[in-house]
Amino acid sequence: AQSVTQLDSHVSVSEGTPVLLRCNYSSSYSPSLFWYVQHPNKGLQLLLKYTSAATLVKGINGFEAEFKKSETSFHLTKPSAHMSDAAEYFCVVRNGQNFVFGPGTRLSVLP
């Protein structure tokens, strides 16, 4: 079965500094991987997805993620954090017809 691990439950950065949210996956075959963001009292929004095309995936709002098979990782990055990036971020692996979510990483952005 597929699974994901998000190594940090909470990450705090200053506005304008880089963001790194870490994700490792476990999969018996080439996975489909996603990052979703959840703002307070709002639904989940897709940031980006990897489906065995380019290993560097660009998403919305300046986020990108790199698929590294040798490290079984799919870390999410952004060069410069904005206050509006403060939210909960979920790394997701597709397992058959459904999605398996990681526990989430809460990103705080300090002024």
Add this chain to the structure above:
Amino acid sequence: DAGVTQSPTHLIKTRGQQVTLRCSPKSGHDTVSWYQQALGQGPQFIFQYYEEEERQRGNFPDRFSGHQFPNYSSELNVNALLLGDSALYLCASSLGSSRANEQYFGPGTRLTVT
């Protein structure tokens, strides 16, 4: 183009009661999945409906059941509610035949069981 919609937004029920939650998928989508998100946790897959049948099911008891209608909308039913059923229930829609199969989520229904 409306996205995924869910009703009601909030719901308060008493232990032992039954509840029905509703979901309308994004236009053009034929597959609906339901997730339970407990406070401070990631969503957990309950089940998925495609062509009016349950296609895949997560590790949830039979108290959780669902239905998909010919217009692709769906209902989630929970019987004999427990305090532990209090959570945000998310509906997601997708295109069943799509290889990428990304899912679009609704805003959720927050269920409180007292």
